[in-house]
Amino acid sequence: xxxxxxxxxxxxxxxxxxxxxxxxxxxxxxxxxxxxxxxxxxxxxxxxxxxxxxxxxxxxxxxxxxxxxxxxxxxxxxxxxxxxxxxxxxxxxxxxxxxxxxxxxxxxxxxxxxxxxxxxxxxxxxxxxxxxx
Amino acid sequence: xxxxxxxxxxxxxxxxxxxxxxxxxxxxxxxxxxxxxxxxxxxxxxxxxxxxxxxxxxxxxxxxxxxxxxxxxxxxxxxxxxxxxxxxxxxxxxxxxxxxxxxxxxxxxxxxxxxxxxxxxxxxxxxxxxxxxxxxxxxxxxxxxxxxxxxxxxxxxxxxxxxxxxxxxxxxxxxxxxxxxxxxxxxxxxxxxxxxxxxxxxx
Numbered sequence: 489x490x491x492x493x494x495x496x497x498x499x500x501x502x503x504x505x506x507x508x509x510x511x512x513x514x515x516x517x518x519x520x521x522x523x524x525x526x527x528x529x530x531x532x533x534x535x536x537x538x539x540x541x542x543x544x545x546x547x548x549x550x551x552x553x554x555x556x557x558x559x560x561x562x563x564x565x566x567x568x569x570x571x572x573x574x575x576x577x578x579x580x581x582x583x584x585x586x587x588x589x590x591x592x593x594x595x596x597x598x599x600x601x602x603x604x605x606x607x608x609x610x611x612x613x614x615x616x617x618x619x620x621x
Numbered sequence: 622x623x624x625x626x627x628x629x630x631x632x633x634x635x636x637x638x639x640x641x642x643x644x645x646x647x648x649x650x651x652x653x654x655x656x657x658x659x660x661x662x663x664x665x666x667x668x669x670x671x672x673x674x675x676x677x678x679x680x681x682x683x684x685x686x687x688x689x690x691x692x693x694x695x696x697x698x699x700x701x702x703x704x705x706x707x708x709x710x711x712x713x714x715x716x717x718x719x720x721x722x723x724x725x726x727x728x729x730x731x732x733x734x735x736x737x738x739x740x741x742x743x744x745x746x747x748x749x750x751x752x753x754x755x756x757x758x759x760x761x762x763x764x765x766x767x768x769x770x771x772x773x774x775x776x777x778x779x780x781x782x783x784x785x786x787x788x789x790x791x792x793x794x795x796x797x798x799x800x801x802x803x804x805x806x807x808x809x810x811x812x813x814x815x816x817x818x819x820x821x822x823x824x
Contacts, residue, residue: 529638531764585643589636593709596632603625 508598514560515591519545519553524580524588527563533579535570554578562587640713645765646706647699647715650815656691657807663687664800677744678737680793685733692726718762725758745791748798752781755806767817773810780806 515521522543527534534542540550557563562584566577580588663683667673673680699718704711729751736744756777759770780802788794 525635525638528635529642531642582644585639589639589643589708589710592632592636592639596629596709599625599629599632603629606625 506601508594511594511598512587512591514556514562515588517553519543519549520557523550523553523557523578524562524584527578527580528585528588530579533564533566533577536576536578539578557584636710637713640707640710641717641765643707643710643714643765644767644817645699645703645714645718645762646818647703647718648695648766648810648814649698649702650811650818652694652698653807653814654811656694657804657811659687659691660807661800661804664796664804667796667800675793677741677793680796681733681737681744681747684799688729714765718765721762721765722758725754725761729754745788745794746785748788748794748802749781749783749785751799752777752784752802752806754781755803756781767813769813769816770810773806773813776809777802777806 515524522545523539526539526542536550536554539554540547543550545553554563554565558565561581564579564581566579568575568577667680667683673683700715703715707714732750732754733747736747756774759766759774759777763771763774784794784798784802788798791798
């Protein structure tokens with residue numbers, strides 16, 4: 489998936505302030521958001537079983553989402569053994585950290601805009617003074 | 622409105638969590654190397670001009686001034702670079718890194734103030750103490766620094782211990798008791814940052 493550069497995103501914000509191109513679809517899915525949030529505080533990664541419990545997913549569901557995230561280069565999956573039992577470790581990659589941080593910036597912007605609209609401010613104000621990403 | 626505020630605070634929490642476990646990339650090898658070379662240069666000037674170091678307060682004033690210059694250089698560069706590289710996480714990461722280094726920096730400043738003002742005869746302890754405190758600062762920040770930075774922390778710790786043991790009661794302490802550990806220590810830090818930058822594909 490192609491990602492827009494910072495300059496492109498700033499230009500898009502001016503022309504289409506509510507386009508939110510930075511809301512990457514890979515992140516913008518409930519289960520994947522849960523997986524990435526769980527991994528974000530664990531630099532050494534989390535085992536598959538623990539991740540499944542943290543996110544409340546079934547084995548099949550978690551495998552599918554982990555595969556999507558791994559193919560996008562956002563997480564690394566290490567398969568090994570813990571004693572005699574197979575053990576799968578999932579870990580956020582450097583690229584995954586950077587892109588997840590960018591995604592959080594856009595998500596925060598969406599919420600701040602919503603808060604402004606709720607308070608009765610116009611969209612023009614948002615377009616005029618976007619929070620730097 | 623309450624839901625939005627809750628969601629915003631959740632995002633803040635996740636970002637802090639991400640920042641706390643992400644490697645801080647604000648430090649540059651060239652600045653670290655520059656501070657090392659400055660330390661070697663000052664030690665050379667002091668050893669060539671012994672008259673400058675006869676007064677122990679003057680001797681350490683030069684090192685304190687150099688430490689302030691180096692801290693400003695490293696700090697300014699780190700803030701600018703972190704804001705460019707870490708974007709939304711930058712403030713959180715700068716805050717975390719400062720919290721990790723500040724106790725050691727503050728302890729170093731208090732030691733200098735107390736020893737130079739109240740007990741100048743014991744000021745020979747300062748070089749070793751400062752090296753040990755730098756080591757503790759790096760150890761405290763290891764989770765956000767390249768893994769090999771443990772070697773730099775170990776090196777400062779060893780140098781601090783040796784300096785304390787070897788320069789006991791030498792007043793003023795030899796300039797190289799500061800110059801060699803800080804000069805080569807910072808060059809080692811620069812080499813580790815350079816290596817880590819190459820591994821990550823960043824400069």
